Amino acid sequence: MKSKLVIYNTLTRTKENFTPINPPFVGLYVCGPTVYSDVHLGNCRTFVSFDLIYRYLLHLGYKVRYVRNITDAGHLEGDQDEGDDKFSKKARLEQVEPMEIVQRYTLGFHHIMQLFNVLPPSIEPTATGHIAEQIEMVKTIMNNGYAYEVNGTVYFDVEKYSKSHNYTVLTNRQLEDLLANTRDLGGQDEKHGRLDFALWIKAKPEHIMRWPSPWGWGFPGWHIECSAMSSKYLGDTFDIHGGGMDLAATHHTNEIAQSQACHHVQPARYWVHTNMLTVNGARMSKSAGNGFLPQELFTGNHPLLERGYSPMTVRFFMLQAHYRSTLDFSNEALDASDKGYKRLMNAIALLDKLTPAATSDFDITNIRERCYQAMNDDFNSPVLIAELFEAVRIINTVYDGKGSLDQQNLDMLKTLIRDFVFDVLGLTEEVAQTDDFGKLMDFIIRLRLDAKNNKDYATSDKIRLQLQELGIQLKDSKEGTTWSKV
């Protein structure tokens, strides 16, 4: 296993060598979507980023159990531990059952993930499917003395926890500062401490999504589901826990506290946080109204978009930035990625047309080594892509007859492309050249060649221009004619 993989760990704020607890197995947990509305592009970036991580771990030969949850209960409007959960609110607005909301947006999420060629996780557990586990966990935390019940709601006692544990381990903040910036407890507030958060919430009479518990009818708090489900499927301590950076300060901080209070161990060894997608420098978010839905991006049907971009162009765009950097969205940047992606794919399409020579002007081993170096350095996909464009130049040069590859290097080049472009980056060719459409194109190209051989340039140009209007670009060369979608 060529594994000198280093991963940036939010817990230590440094890059660390990746050493699984129980190799070759790797446990990976990622906080999934809350399915009360459509996923926007920023959400997608996180899942594409972890798809890259998952794919590379698989490529290295690890047996990865990838758990990514669906939050379908307990996520409140405003994190004040009061009011409605997001599903009930949306359901009331649309006059449907909350679980209809859950179903609709879960299906939508899966559809979008497929378009982005994001591999499904090994297990995709839901919060509503693990109510019993969550209740058990809350009971244990209470028994361990880190939670208390008030009128059917159970709160986590942050103050008590922080006497023996580092509550702010992920964010390095001072507890006093947190306290200073938290609102005053009102007279009617049930919480003992300002930072306390709900593990279990008493259902109001009108609340539809509710389950029986030792504390009466209620529903789980937002954070407890991830603790309960990650420990159920990956163990009390597992290898990697991931999510968007925005979750670190609250959700993940509380997850760690709950898990510690329950199991007396850190839940995850490596905490990985992906950065935000921005628009004009500001974070894309649901509430700011600057979010794109994937469908709007694909069709170009949005005021900020000049045209539509294909899912693979968008995936490529995302992978051209490192997952821990913000990525700024713009039409210009998408255009550049679109052309770059097509350049990459056009070169790959030429790969099968290359004929091996007796000698080789290029050494693919070096490029391969650099590709691994890039990915081993905290999954540096932009550097990987830069290396792959080196391979693109080699392919084009050989195709132009200005350089040669022997059989061994040609085979290595094909393996390199398969491994890194398709397996690790998860890119796909959006138009297959071998299907019926491709056969049809071959036929048209032969017709045009006949015309050209007869010096009937009027006909050959007509064919070329007509195809261009249909969005298909012909390219003549010594080896023959190829085509690509514009």
Place this chain on the structure above:
RNA sequence: GGUCGGAUGGCCGAGUGGCUAGGCAGAGGUCUGCAAAACCUUUUACAGCGGUUCGAAUCCGCUUCCGACCUCCA
């Protein structure tokens, strides 16, 4: 206000104490019936001011600006 992270050429975006990132765009050239593509060459750079160093865009300090989190968000 607190914590954290940024500021790289026309745009996006890597990286690093001395060696070309890459993509897109621009310029010139080669090839070509035309077109496109490809290939070659090439212009524009590391926010500002100090300091450390033989040498800093890269380390340190200060300044300015920006963002994220601290209230729901991947």
